[in-house]
Amino acid sequence: FGADAALYSKITQFGTVYHVVDSATVVTASARLVDLKTGDVLWQGSASANSNEGNNYSGGGLIGMLVTAAVKQISNSLTDKSHDIAAVTSYRLLHAGPPNGLLYGPRSPKSGTD
Numbered sequence: 001f002g003a004d005a006a007l008y009s010k011i012t013q014f015g016t017v018y019h020v021v022d023s024a025t026v027v028t029a030s031a032r033l034v035d036l037k038t039g040d041v042l043w044q045g046s047a048s049a050n051s052n053e054g055n056n057y058s059g060g061g062l063i064g065m066l067v068t069a070a071v072k073q074i075s076n077s078l079t080d081k082s083h084d085i086a087a088v089t090s091y092r093l094l095h096a097g098p099p100n101g102l103l104y105g106p107r108s109p110k111s112g113t114d
Helices: 061-078 082-094
Strands: 005-018 023-035 041-050
Touching: 005 082, 023 082, 041 082
Parallel strands: none
Antiparallel strands: 005 023, 023 041
């Protein structure tokens, strides 16, 4: 159908990981943009996101950690955060611009600035 390039993506981790006193929903993906005429890799990148980003576990001691872990594991069993975390991973992987993003396309006002 006349495409110039194809984006090949690979999801390497998707779902909730359980530890003894914690759990986290993690999504990791990689992608590469390939020129369909030459087979050259034009761009490649990877990204990851998890539900524990920005959490601060200072204070509460061992009892606090165990209670928090129990609540989180029950919550993760009832709801699936994977789709929300996947959206963050997708944005991180496929955003345009420096430092590691895709090149701006020819219709972007920022085309040629990268």
